[in-house]
Amino acid sequence: MSxxxxxxxxxxxxxxVQRLIRRYPEGKQKAALIPTLHIAQAxxxxxxxxxxMDYVASLLKIQPIEAYxxxxxxxxxxxxxxxxxxxxxxxxxxxxxxxxxDVVEHIEKKLNxxxxxxxxxxxxTLKTVECLGSCGTAPMLQIGKQFHENLTLDKVDSLIEEWxxxxxxxxxxxxxxxxxx
Amino acid sequence: xxxxxxxxxxxxPGIQGYDTYRRTGGYASVEKAVKTMTPEAIVEEVxxxxxxxxxxxxxxxxxxxxFLAKPEGVSRYLVxxxxxxxxxxxxxxxxxxxxxxLLIEGMITSSFALGAHTSYIYIRGEYFYIVNILEKxxxxxxxxxxxxxxILGSGYDLDLYVHVGAGAYICGEETALLESLEGKRGNPRIxxxxxAIKGLWECPTVVNNVETIxxxxxxxxxxxxxxxxxxxxxxxxxxxxSASGHINKPGVYEIEMGIxxxxxxxxxxxxxxxxxxxxxxxxxxxxxSVPILPADLILKTANGENRLMSxxxxxxxxxxxxxxxxxxxxxxxxxxxxxxxxxHTFARFYHHESCGQCSPCREGTAWMEKIxxxxxxxxxxxxxxxxxWEIQSKIEGNTICPLGDAAAWPVASAIRHFRLxxxxxxxxxxxxxxxxxxxNTQLV
Ligand SMILES: Cc1cc2nc3c(=O)[nH]c(=O)nc-3n(C[C@H](O)[C@H](O)[C@H](O)COP(=O)(O)O)c2cc1C
Ligand code: FES
Numbered sequence: 219m220s221x222x223x224x225x226x227x228x229x230x231x232x233x234x235v236q237r238l239i240r241r242y243p244e245g246k247q248k249a250a251l252i253p254t255l256h257i258a259q260a261x262x263x264x265x266x267x268x269x270x271m272d273y274v275a276s277l278l279k280i281q282p283i284e285a286y287x288x289x290x291x292x293x294x295x296x297x298x299x300x301x302x303x304x305x306x307x308x309x310x311x312x313x314x315x316x317x318x319x320d321v322v323e324h325i326e327k328k329l330n331x332x333x334x335x336x337x338x339x340x341x342x343t344l345k346t347v348e349c350l351g352s353c354g355t356a357p358m359l360q361i362g363k364q365f366h367e368n369l370t371l372d373k374v375d376s377l378i379e380e381w382x383x384x385x386x387x388x389x390x391x392x393x394x395x396x397x398x399x
Numbered sequence: 400x401x402x403x404x405x406x407x408x409x410x411x412p413g414i415q416g417y418d419t420y421r422r423t424g425g426y427a428s429v430e431k432a433v434k435t436m437t438p439e440a441i442v443e444e445v446x447x448x449x450x451x452x453x454x455x456x457x458x459x460x461x462x463x464x465x466f467l468a469k470p471e472g473v474s475r476y477l478v479x480x481x482x483x484x485x486x487x488x489x490x491x492x493x494x495x496x497x498x499x500x501l502l503i504e505g506m507i508t509s510s511f512a513l514g515a516h517t518s519y520i521y522i523r524g525e526y527f528y529i530v531n532i533l534e535k536x537x538x539x540x541x542x543x544x545x546x547x548x549x550i551l552g553s554g555y556d557l558d559l560y561v562h563v564g565a566g567a568y569i570c571g572e573e574t575a576l577l578e579s580l581e582g583k584r585g586n587p588r589i590x591x592x593x594x595a596i597k598g599l600w601e602c603p604t605v606v607n608n609v610e611t612i613x614x615x616x617x618x619x620x621x622x623x624x625x626x627x628x629x630x631x632x633x634x635x636x637x638x639x640x641s642a643s644g645h646i647n648k649p650g651v652y653e654i655e656m657g658i659x660x661x662x663x664x665x666x667x668x669x670x671x672x673x674x675x676x677x678x679x680x681x682x683x684x685x686x687x688s689v690p691i692l693p694a695d696l697i698l699k700t701a702n703g704e705n706r707l708m709s710x711x712x713x714x715x716x717x718x719x720x721x722x723x724x725x726x727x728x729x730x731x732x733x734x735x736x737x738x739x740x741x742x743h744t745f746a747r748f749y750h751h752e753s754c755g756q757c758s759p760c761r762e763g764t765a766w767m768e769k770i771x772x773x774x775x776x777x778x779x780x781x782x783x784x785x786x787x788w789e790i791q792s793k794i795e796g797n798t799i800c801p802l803g804d805a806a807a808w809p810v811a812s813a814i815r816h817f818r819l820x821x822x823x824x825x826x827x828x829x830x831x832x833x834x835x836x837x838x839n840t841q842l843v
């Protein structure tokens with residue numbers, strides 16, 4: 219693919235990866251793979267294409283297959299494009315007990331998509347997920363690194379409203395996530 | 400008010416930051432450890448404290464530490480398990496978010512005791528906002544001389560890093576966690592060798608839960624005996640309980656082990672009773688993996704004694720009539736709850752989270768979810784209920800790691816205690832919509 223040549227992290231992201239690699243002993247740079255895939259996802263529209271994973275592998279001096287097999291194992295890595303706003307709703311026991319199914323149904327109706335789908339305008343993706351450690355403030359959903367807890371359908375509506383105006387991608391990490399030294 | 404050990408200063412404004420934490424006595428355990436104690440003496444205190452692992456298995460921490468191999472010239476590691484993904488559990492998140500320096504302090508003191516010079520906190524990826532908080536706390540600890548080279552002039556060096564996962568319950572299992580930390584898929588390793596002999600990058604490693612490591616701080620400060628004086632029997636100290644479900648006051652509570660379950664559920668100091676004045680139907684007392692108990696058996700043991708919040712009392716009666724303290728994820732269900740539907744959420748969870756290495760778990764969790772889906776939608780038969788029972792019994796004990804058992808126990812216990820409700824789903828599918836529930840035992 220000709221795309222391959224063009225893929226590169228921003229200088230800040232590149233620098234961050236180098237810093238993270240130094241957290242592990244000499245020769246164990248593969249340990250930085252999961253954090254680096256997170257950074258890649260944040261850099262490239264919230265998902266990991268094969269060329270992006272190849273690039274990550276080259277940064278860490280590992281085989282592309284090592285990046286693919288890891289990316290496909292962990293549920294936070296998206297191997298297909300996602301909407302600008304990825305809505306992740308927990309529906310495990312404690313959230314279900316406090317009305318998570320109503321939240322999912324409400325979003326499905328409002329956005330006219332089903333679990334796992336993206337709106338035609340590419341704005342929203344709905345994903346149901348398993349317990350996010352927010353059971354005491356159920357029901358809840360996550361957008362980027364932000365937890366939204368004690369949800370009501372009104373709260374869900376205002377979140378969707380807010381995000382439909384946003385031009386940003388939802389992200390798990392930003393410049394302040396990792397310390398600089 | 401119950402005695403607080405870990406959360407003593409939680410209401411102090413600013414406790415998240417270094418200055419307030421330090422002013423309330425923070426980092427005293429590091430000072431005491433590196434200046435006045437030998438690593439062996441610290442391990443002794445932890446042994447004396449009776450502290451048991453707070454991640455779920457309850458293994459004595461001092462004993463685990465004493466198993467750590469110490470070959471010459473080989474690095475040793477301490478890894479903190481902050482993967483916290485057991486449904487119903489959110490105490491580690493609470494602790495890391497509200498009082499992050501307690502974990503950092505515990506990591507430093509514990510690393511010194513184990514002779515580790517590099518330590519990691521492995522945190523689940525969904526907790527990215529807490530990565531922020533921990534990174535800041537670590538930065539402050541470095542800036543104030545508690546981390547880095549020659550800590551307090553003692554000659555002891557330590558680097559501490561946060562390592563973030565990416566969504567996989569299985570990475571809470573300690574060997575899967577180590578695989579994941581090495582940058583691989585989270586497939587559990589066959590034990591032995593145990594991590595204490597061959598762990599991270601084949602080096603001797605201790606893996607401990609967030610709450611376990613935090614508890615080392617008061618143990619070193621006040622001595623193992625003082626810690627052991629709190630609690631009941633072999634359940635020493637306090638435990639953080641994550642309370643959720645149909646209660647008036649969900650949240651994280653530090654309890655002294657040995658209070659009654661009844662007090663925990665109904666008193667205003669803790670859960671504050673059942674939501675909307677409803678009756679109690681069932682409780683999952685220690686995270687999704689432990690057996691569910693109907694109201695009467697969670698409040699009283701089969702012998703009619705008060706059930707207590709302790710390792711021993713909760714498991715009294717074995718799996719026939721008891722459960723486990725587990726991770727302390729306490730999920731409460733009121734009289735309107737469908738046990739079958741709740742179980743379906745658990746079955747879906749374990750199916751989703753099975754790493755796929757062992758056939759009984761990979762295939763069994765998939766079938767259990769499918770059959771429950773069928774029963775839930777009114778297409779089940781009595782034979783399906785028996786099949787569920789049989790599948791769970793064939794997973795248990797037949798897998799590399801305990802995820803298989805964790806998937807089997809909720810199914811087994813739900814059928815054991817609520818079989819009539821499953822049968823109702825099967826026999827009268829038309830009535831499911833009205834959700835009429837049938838119990839083997841009494842509501843309380
Ligand atoms: C499937 C599975 C998931 C687990 N998840 C966690 C977890 O999220 N956090 C944790 O501390 N321990 C978890 N454990 C237990 C760990 O394997 C290990 O026993 C624990 O981290 C040891 O620390 P402790 O002795 O301080 O409890 C899990 C175990 C299994 C089998
Ligand atoms: S069950 Fe939804 S956050 Fe735990």
